[in-house]
Amino acid sequence: MQTFIVEILDDKAVPLLRDLESLNILRIKPSPTSGIETISTDIPKLSEQFWGTISPETASKMHMHVEIIRNEWKRDI
Numbered sequence: 001m002q003t004f005i006v007e008i009l010d011d012k013a014v015p016l017l018r019d020l021e022s023l024n025i026l027r028i029k030p031s032p033t034s035g036i037e038t039i040s041t042d043i044p045k046l047s048e049q050f051w052g053t054i055s056p057e058t059a060s061k062m063h064m065h066v067e068i069i070r071n072e073w074k075r076d077i
Helices: 013-022 056-076
Strands: none
Touching: none
């Protein structure tokens, strides 16, 4: 068995490595010094990525519009 340290240059590689692990071709092990996986899986949530991109006023208008649409569907059912 050989051990390698892998530096991920593109996040697209993480699912590929996970697939190889599920096929029992390789094993992803925690780093002995940090206790963190040597392959980073920290992909930020979409809510974190887009936080603050819409003003509170616009978000409020969008929320009101969604409520109106939901109420229309409720009346039709």
